[in-house]
Amino acid sequence: MKKFSKVVSLAMASMMAVSMLAGCGAQGSGSNTFKIGAIGPLTGGAAAYGLAVCNAAELAVEEINAAGGINGYQIEYKKEDDELNAEKSVNAYNTLKDWGMQVLVGSTTSACSIAVSENTKADNMFQLTPSGSAEDCVKYDNAFRVCFSDPNQGIASAQYISDNNLATKVGIIYDSSDVYSSGIYQKFTEEAAGKNFEIVSAEAFTQDNNTDFSVQLQKAKDAGADLVFLPIYYKDASLILTQANTMGYAPTFFGVDGLDGILTVENFDVSLAEGVMLLTPFAADAKDDLTVNFVAKYQEKYGEIPNQFAADAYDAVYIIKKAMEAKNVTPDMSVSDICEALKGAMTEIEASGLTSAKMTWAANGEPNKEPKAVVIKNGAYVSAQ
Amino acid sequence: MKLTMNKKTKDNLITYGIVVVAFAVFQLLAVTGNLSSHMKGLLVPMTYYAVIAVALNLCVGILGELSIGHCGFMCIGAFTSAFFSKVTEESLPTAPRFILAFVIGIAFAALFGFLIGIPVLRLKGDYLAIVTLAFGEIIKNVINAFYIGVDSKGVHFSLKNAMELGMEPDGQLIVNGAMGITGTPHNSSFTVGIIVLLLALFVVQNLVNSRDGRAIMAVRDNYIAAEATGINVTRYKMMAFIISAAIAGAAGVLFSHNITTLTASSQYFGYNASIMILVYVVLGGIGNIRGSVIAACILYLLPELLRGFNTYRMLIYSIVLIVMMIYSWSPKVLEWRKRTLGNINFPWKKQRA
Numbered sequence: 001m002k003k004f005s006k007v008v009s010l011a012m013a014s015m016m017a018v019s020m021l022a023g024c025g026a027q028g029s030g031s032n033t034f035k036i037g038a039i040g041p042l043t044g045g046a047a048a049y050g051l052a053v054c055n056a057a058e059l060a061v062e063e064i065n066a067a068g069g070i071n072g073y074q075i076e077y078k079k080e081d082d083e084l085n086a087e088k089s090v091n092a093y094n095t096l097k098d099w100g101m102q103v104l105v106g107s108t109t110s111a112c113s114i115a116v117s118e119n120t121k122a123d124n125m126f127q128l129t130p131s132g133s134a135e136d137c138v139k140y141d142n143a144f145r146v147c148f149s150d151p152n153q154g155i156a157s158a159q160y161i162s163d164n165n166l167a168t169k170v171g172i173i174y175d176s177s178d179v180y181s182s183g184i185y186q187k188f189t190e191e192a193a194g195k196n197f198e199i200v201s202a203e204a205f206t207q208d209n210n211t212d213f214s215v216q217l218q219k220a221k222d223a224g225a226d227l228v229f230l231p232i233y234y235k236d237a238s239l240i241l242t243q244a245n246t247m248g249y250a251p252t253f254f255g256v257d258g259l260d261g262i263l264t265v266e267n268f269d270v271s272l273a274e275g276v277m278l279l280t281p282f283a284a285d286a287k288d289d290l291t292v293n294f295v296a297k298y299q300e301k302y303g304e305i306p307n308q309f310a311a312d313a314y315d316a317v318y319i320i321k322k323a324m325e326a327k328n329v330t331p332d333m334s335v336s337d338i339c340e341a342l343k344g345a346m347t348e349i350e351a352s353g354l355t356s357a358k359m360t361w362a363a364n365g366e367p368n369k370e371p372k373a374v375v376i377k378n379g380a381y382v383s384a385q
Numbered sequence: 386m387k388l389t390m391n392k393k394t395k396d397n398l399i400t401y402g403i404v405v406v407a408f409a410v411f412q413l414l415a416v417t418g419n420l421s422s423h424m425k426g427l428l429v430p431m432t433y434y435a436v437i438a439v440a441l442n443l444c445v446g447i448l449g450e451l452s453i454g455h456c457g458f459m460c461i462g463a464f465t466s467a468f469f470s471k472v473t474e475e476s477l478p479t480a481p482r483f484i485l486a487f488v489i490g491i492a493f494a495a496l497f498g499f500l501i502g503i504p505v506l507r508l509k510g511d512y513l514a515i516v517t518l519a520f521g522e523i524i525k526n527v528i529n530a531f532y533i534g535v536d537s538k539g540v541h542f543s544l545k546n547a548m549e550l551g552m553e554p555d556g557q558l559i560v561n562g563a564m565g566i567t568g569t570p571h572n573s574s575f576t577v578g579i580i581v582l583l584l585a586l587f588v589v590q591n592l593v594n595s596r597d598g599r600a601i602m603a604v605r606d607n608y609i610a611a612e613a614t615g616i617n618v619t620r621y622k623m624m625a626f627i628i629s630a631a632i633a634g635a636a637g638v639l640f641s642h643n644i645t646t647l648t649a650s651s652q653y654f655g656y657n658a659s660i661m662i663l664v665y666v667v668l669g670g671i672g673n674i675r676g677s678v679i680a681a682c683i684l685y686l687l688p689e690l691l692r693g694f695n696t697y698r699m700l701i702y703s704i705v706l707i708v709m710m711i712y713s714w715s716p717k718v719l720e721w722r723k724r725t726l727g728n729i730n731f732p733w734k735k736q737r738a
Contacts, residue, residue, distance in 0.1 A: 043699050080692065085652045086644050087430055091689055094426035114567055114646045119426075136567045136646075177529055179564045179648065186547050202546075206526070207651075 037096035040108030042081040054079040056310035060317035086115035110134035130312035138365030154187030162195040167227030171220030176204035184231035234262040281355035282311035283381040315353035432578025433639040438681035440632035446672030448625040449605030454521030460654035462637025466490030494634020528649040565648035573643040
């Protein structure tokens with residue numbers, strides 16, 4: 001045993017030596033390119049989100065490079081895996097920092113993004129998260145986001161239902177083990193007070209019991225809910241729709257951007273999604289040139305239809321480009337100087353992209369854009385009204 | 386007898402020595418600027434995984450009871466200490482607050498170790514493993530349902546949602562259900578981690594070499610014989626289990642003060658994470674405290690150092706795990722190692738004789 005531990009300690013020492021050499025080699029490469037890094041879960045259960053973000057950012061970088069770069073400088077791009085783990089996300093950030101990253105697109109998910117923002121703040125590095133939607137993601141002044149925040153989605157949903165008189169009695173089914181879902185649910189409930197509808201049932205499930213929703217649906221049905229609000233991801237929602245159909249319950253289903261993707265679920269009878277409404281910043285089958293071009297290129301390169309995460313990340317890279325151009329940022333500036341310049345630029349620029357035709361930012365990092373409501377008709381998204 | 390004691394002490398000193406030398410080397414590298422920020426970021430997690438591996442080794446190796454819910458204790462230590470730090474962040478200076486956070490985290494983990502120990506330690510072997518597994522999951526799910534806020538009127542608590550708390554507008558929501566605790570002060574450092582690791586090693590190694598430790602190992606080796614010689618089996622089992630839980634709680638305190646978002650989700654405190662710790666212990670050698678520390682450090686570093694392989698990273702990691710496991714524990718390979726490596730004269734060979 002003793003021998004084994006000696007061998008192991010030797011191996012460890014040599015491994016550390018190698019890793020430190022690797023760390024040194026990465027420093028001080030050419031200062032005539034911008035270095036943009038992205039972080040997301042590339043392995044594990046949430047890999048679909050991380051891959052979407054990292055792929056779309058890569059696509060945007062390639063497009064920009066082909067068109068001459070930012071302010072005449074090419075961009076280098078690198079992605080790192082965080083396994084949906086805040087601790088690993090910080091490790092991924094440190095790896096990218098060693099590589100010489102100047103601007104961060106990430107992290108993909110909320111908890112990771114919050115953890116990383118603590119480090120970007122300390123290093124004063126500009127961070128633009130495409131899809132970190134929890135409030136605290138943009139707590140620091142160097143962090144901005146592209147997507148709506150969870151609270152904003154909850155508030156927008158409540159307002160939309162109220163303004164359009166969609167329902168008088170609302171049932172909610174949400175995932176209490178998920179930050180995103182419970183965040184929207186909280187704000188929706190707060191906003192619903194004083195609106196022209198009443199919340200008659202609010203039932204939770206967790207990721208450990210997300211296969212049978214009959215209890216939650218029955219409660220909503222018994223309470224007479226004529227609209228069921230689903231602030232959840234599409235996989236669970238597809239089961240809810242199927243089970244509601246089996247029990248003969250047909251209220252209006254209303255979701256948020258997590259529901260985007262419901263038409264692509266395998267073995268799901270798409271006709272059940274007929275009439276489902278969702279608030280989403282991006283619909284892959286929109287007909288404007290930008291979306292058509294993006295979807296075609298993404299599909300050609302990665303073989304699948306991009307979702308809203310991809311759209312947010314694609315926009316993020318173009319937003320950085322726009323902000324850099326506004327302040328004439330060059331790659332030889334220090335990370336901190338770039339951050340200061342971009343911080344100033346973000347509140348001044350007005351960007352247009354896949355997720356909105358007009359986005360502006362406040363100094364607190366929140367985007368200001370119109371939520372779009374779509375309704376599923378004949379198996380496709382159609383703008384509501 | 387005296388000679389064996391000396392050998393044990395020497396062995397323990399080597400363990401402390403390895404930790405102290407590793408600390409000195411890394412500090413030196415960091416001060417001279419030769420350490421990449423990636424490595425710097427890995428140092429603190431390495432220490433707390435080493436600490437919890439030591440804790441689990443006490444339970445699995447010394448007490449001989451397989452626990453696969455140890456991350457549950459880590460979770461308790463993490464949440465209670467983070468809660469305390471968050472509440473007193475403004476009213477207490479950093480150093481005493483952090484020390485108190487350790488006391489609270491460790492105390493709560495030990496308390497739960499005691500409570501869980503009452504039913505759990507009546508069981509043996511597989512049954513015990515299953516119950517600890519269930520316990521780890523319960524802790525995680527219960528914490529996920531907690532909403533706790535503090536305002537001028539005191540502490541508010543709810544199991545339903547944040548709105549039920551009915552807080553004053555100036556109130557601060559501390560534990561927010563699945564969103565956990567965000568904004569815990571970032572106090573853990575490599576130095577603190579190493580101190581905790583040394584203390585954990587000190588406690589465990591001294592326990593093992595004490596009268597109580599020998600009683601615990603007697604229970605492990607032959608339950609009936611131990612009972613027949615008059616050893617209070619329940620007492621010693623409980624003692625080892627509680628100490629193990631308390632050390633796991635200390636690892637949790639380091640954990641929660643290292644990253645600012647603390648959520649009770651599976652990737653940190655679920656059974657997968659617990660099994661990961663068990664892998665550290667098994668690879669390092671069941672009952673071999675020093676081995677646990679080294680294995681925890683290597684196995685935590687490995688997937689990070691493999692980042693260069695991109696998508697193949699996790700695949701290579703698992704292959705390395707299998708190879709290491711076979712190399713160190715397969716009887717055939719052990720035999721082969723004895724035959725080939727046995728003939729080489731390593732300088733440390735003399736010590737073994």
